[in-house]
Amino acid sequence: MLSTLRAQLHFVRAIQQVDTSGVEPLYAIRDETRAGRAEASIGLGTEAILDALAGEEAAGRCGRPRRRRDVSEGGKGAGGGWDVLGQAKERAGKYFVVRSGKPGVEGGE
Secondary structure (H helix, E strand, O other), rough: OOOHHHHHHHHHHHOOOOOOOOOOOOOOOOOHHHHHHHOOOOOOOOOOHHHHHEEEEEEEOOOOOOOOOOOOHHOOOOOOOHHHHHOOOOOOOOEOOOOOOOOOHHHHH
């Protein structure tokens, strides 16, 4: 354990001796070039934002934006015409009934 600590301290001392004059300090470890900043920035011109805004419509008295739901997003009709209750042995209105409990006990199967 002490040998590992000595090796780490030796590395730190070697790094501290490197001449960094004229080098702009990093604010964070990330791509700070112009291209990197442009890639990380979010604006109304980006394709993802334009696609998201195209999927909205004004609704209500104040015109609050609401996202349109597609069938592919899991909205109504996402089952593709599948009758969910078709195979249910027992139903209660629009719900299917699941009997649970120990067999032979009152209320169980």
